Amino acid sequence: MDGAELKQEWLSGQPSFGAWISLTDPAVTAVMCNAGYKWLMIDAEHLPYNAETLRSLIATMRSRDVVPLVRVRANDEAIIKQVLDMGAEGIAVPMIRTADDARRAVMACHYPPFGIRGCGPRDASNFYQNIDHYRSTIENRVVVILWIEHIDAVNNLDEILRVPGVDALVLGPTDLSYSMGLPWQITHPKVEQAIDTIITKARVVHIPVGHSATTENFESWRARGINPIFLGSDYEFMLRDANRFLNQARRAVGLGQITVTTSVVEATVSERS
Amino acid sequence: MDGAQLKKIWHSGQPGKSMGAWITSTDQAIVAVMCNIGYEWLIIDCEHRMFNPETLRTIILLMLSKQVVPIVRVRANDDAIIKQMLDTGAEGIVVPMVQTAEEARRAVMACRYPPEGLRGFGPREASDYYRNIEHYQATINKRMIVLLIIEHINAVNNLDEILQVPGVDGLILGPADLSYSLGLPLHAAGGRLHQTGQAKVQEAIDVVIKKANAAQVPVGISVTADDFQEWFARGIDFVTLGSDYEFIMQAGGGILDLVRKATGNQ
Numbered sequence: 001m002d003g004a005e006l007k008q009e010w011l012s013g014q015p016s017f018g019a020w021i022s023l024t025d026p027a028v029t030a031v032m033c034n035a036g037y038k039w040l041m042i043d044a045e046h047l048p049y050n051a052e053t054l055r056s057l058i059a060t061m062r063s064r065d066v067v068p069l070v071r072v073r074a075n076d077e078a079i080i081k082q083v084l085d086m087g088a089e090g091i092a093v094p095m096i097r098t099a100d101d102a103r104r105a106v107m108a109c110h111y112p113p114f115g116i117r118g119c120g121p122r123d124a125s126n127f128y129q130n131i132d133h134y135r136s137t138i139e140n141r142v143v144v145i146l147w148i149e150h151i152d153a154v155n156n157l158d159e160i161l162r163v164p165g166v167d168a169l170v171l172g173p174t175d176l177s178y179s180m181g182l183p184w185q186i187t188h189p190k191v192e193q194a195i196d197t198i199i200t201k202a203r204v205v206h207i208p209v210g211h212s213a214t215t216e217n218f219e220s221w222r223a224r225g226i227n228p229i230f231l232g233s234d235y236e237f238m239l240r241d242a243n244r245f246l247n248q249a250r251r252a253v254g255l256g257q258i259t260v261t262t263s264v265v266e267a268t269v270s271e272r273s
Numbered sequence: 274m275d276g277a278q279l280k281k282i283w284h285s286g287q288p289g290k291s292m293g294a295w296i297t298s299t300d301q302a303i304v305a306v307m308c309n310i311g312y313e314w315l316i317i318d319c320e321h322r323m324f325n326p327e328t329l330r331t332i333i334l335l336m337l338s339k340q341v342v343p344i345v346r347v348r349a350n351d352d353a354i355i356k357q358m359l360d361t362g363a364e365g366i367v368v369p370m371v372q373t374a375e376e377a378r379r380a381v382m383a384c385r386y387p388p389e390g391l392r393g394f395g396p397r398e399a400s401d402y403y404r405n406i407e408h409y410q411a412t413i414n415k416r417m418i419v420l421l422i423i424e425h426i427n428a429v430n431n432l433d434e435i436l437q438v439p440g441v442d443g444l445i446l447g448p449a450d451l452s453y454s455l456g457l458p459l460h461a462a463g464g465r466l467h468q469t470g471q472a473k474v475q476e477a478i479d480v481v482i483k484k485a486n487a488a489q490v491p492v493g494i495s496v497t498a499d500d501f502q503e504w505f506a507r508g509i510d511f512v513t514l515g516s517d518y519e520f521i522m523q524a525g526g527g528i529l530d531l532v533r534k535a536t537g538n539q
Contacts, residue, residue, distance in 0.1 A: 022397065024327050046395035048326030048357040074353035095393060149393070174394040178387040184410065235402060261403050 001038050003089035003141035006067045007167055010208040010228055018069075020212075020233030024053050028234050029060045039067035041230065044083075045094050046073075051082065055123060058087045069143065075101055077108035081117060084109065087124040090143030092170065097152040099159035106165035109144050111135075114165065143167045145210070149175035154194045161205045168228070169202055170210040171195060199225045274313040276364035276416035279342050280442055283491035283511045288504075293344075295495075295516035296332065297322050303517050304332045305339070314342035316513065319358075320369045326357065333362045334398060344418060350376055352383035356392060359384065362399040365418030367445060372427040374434035381440035384419050389440065418442045420493075424450035429477045436488040443491040443511070446478055482508040 001009075009016045018039040021029055032040055042049070042057055054070065061068040070083045071092035080091050093105040107115040125134040144165055146153075149172025153160060160166065173186040173195060182188045202209045203225055212230040213221045221229060232240075243260045250257065274291070282291045293314040296304055307315055315336060317329065329345070336343040344365035345358045355366050368380040382390040400409040419440055421428075424447025428435065435441065448469040453459075455477065457468035468474065485492035491510035501512060515523075533539045 043395075045353075046357065046360045046393070046397060048329055048361060050325045050327045053327060073357060074351075076353070172393075178394065181388060183386065239402065261406070 001065060001067050002137075003067055003143045004137070006039055006089070007143055010168060010210075011206060013227060015222065016228040017231050018228055019231050019237075021057060022047055022233045022235055024049065024057075026053075026056050026060045029057045030064065032234055033061060033064040033066045037066060039069060039228075041069040041071055041090075041092060043071050043233070044073060045071045045092075054083065055086045058083075059123060062087050067143075069145070071145075071147075075105050075108075077104070077116065080105075080108040081120075084117065084142070085121050085124055087121075089141055090145060090167075092145040092147060094147045094172075095149055095175070096146040096160065097150050098156050099163050102146055102160045102163040102166055105146060106144050106163060109142050110139060110165060114139070145170055147172050148198055149173075150179040151176065151194065152179070154197055157198060157201050161201060161207060166207060168208045168210055169198065171198060171226075173211075196224075274340055274342050275412075276342055276418045277412070279314055279365075280418060280491070283443060283493075284489065286510055288493075288509055288512050291511070293511070293513045294520075295513055298517045299324060299328050299332075301331055301335050304335050307517055308336060308339040308341045312341060314344055314365075316344040316346055316365075316367060318346050318516070320346045320348045320367075329358065330361050330398065333358075337362050342418075344420070346422075350380050350383075352379070352391065355380075355383040356395075359392065359417075360396050360399055364416050365420060365442075367420040367422060369422045369447075370424055370450070371421040371435065372425050373431050374438050377421055377435045377438040377441055380421060381419050381438060384417050385414060385440060389414070420445055422447045423481050424448075425454040426451065426477060427454070429480055432481060432484050436484060436490055441490060443493060444481065444485050446481060446492065446494040448474060448478060448494075451477060479507065485510075 017037070018041060019032060019037050021032060021040050021042045029040070040061060042054065044054060058068040067089045068087060069090040069092060070088045071094065072079050072083060075093045075096070083091060091105070091109050096102055096105065108117060109115060111117045111119070121131070121134055121138070122128065125131040145168045146160070146166060148154065148169050173191060174184060176194060177184055177186050177188065177191045180190060180194065182191060185191060199209050208227055209225065210228040210230065211221055211226045214232070218229055218231065239260055243258060247257045279291060291313045293316060294307060294312050296307065296315050296317045304315070317324070317332065319329065333343045342364045343362060344367060345363045346367035346369065347354050347358060350368050350371065358366060366380070366384050371377050371380065383392060384390060386392050386394070396409055397403065400406040420443045421435070421441060422445045423429065423432070449467045452467055452469045452471065452474045455473055457471055457474065459466060460468065482492055486508050492508070493511040493513070494504055494509050496504050496512045496514060504512065
């Protein structure tokens, strides 16, 4: 799959499930590809990655026909340039607040005249072996994803959605709640209302809105119009399954169960709602 | 030891109560040994040293596992860099070359959640992969240590406003850069490397110490075996005693010299 097909999938409303990469071992990324995910997003926003690790993780995904997406740490064209030239098909930019922020993100991801990306797609074009194909298709393929996680972005959403080249939004309810003076209260009616505003406005202009979900709530998010859906991250899956099997074995021999929090989404929902 | 306890000690005006040191090397064994020696807090120097980001993940986790407070000197006053360090578990951030109150505010904002700051949510390693998220969220604003390096004469001139910025937990003096900013460059030939002994540098340092003391903001500096008592007497609240590679050089060089002398091989 490539970025253009991925965007098509998101736009068609066909359910699209992906997951997060937060660990550094290429073997983990390979296993996540083997698990059947067709797109994965590396969280290079909150987690520090060696630049070379990103190269190898992106190359692993490409070699397995999985769409590599990267959430970068800042709306910074120099960072975005490197990640695209490594072969990422999409960039997610955190903490967008204004149409200007959105334009800056789009510009960094596109070549002139539309954008300001410089030319040097080395790993991305298989070391220039596929350069003609890369240049003729990447403008359609590249996926620009904006994180909507501040009330300013909700208030500026009409203008943000008018920026040409915005391919998808993703919800960040925790930071959104902080920005509304309701720290961590992601189920507060005001926060819920802001989320509904985002979903409704984006739907009118046919821009997909994604979010992270758990096994318990992914269906209700789908019903609210969320697509794509992030089903969790590598370490959460490891924790959950390692714990589930341990508990299964302990139960079989009459030992007590060990409870774990497998994701921040669960922690947030279960402890604060 | 955590950040909140450390700040309390620094406020007590007893710099000998808890001393720190610098980490400049990438090997986790060195960090482990520095913790085992008895340092209760360590500052990783990512300003002048280049660290792979993943190395920082490893060594910050190692310090946390040994109850040593991990502090990181970042290379710039940049909220995207600071965010990653905090989410990896750093309890303190040192921001270099702060010159104005505006810059001080920017550093504090990057280290705190809204409404005081603009830190985004995602403290993964920092909350033991969300296992301790309740405790982390409830305590981190108290534990977080924001330190500013005062190493430019502009900062000295703007110090009253800088000290008024809420959330500045301490200052660290940078005498060498301060001397450059006073027009006293590296010695071109012979003598000492820096002109930090010049009266106007020392006067500026005393201004910083006095004003910080008056504002009850702890002020720290790097000391040596020869000068630590002088600094304690001048009003310094916390000190670093050196860095990993210096300790290796001093101790390694010391014994080599000693044995060479004793065996007549010098």
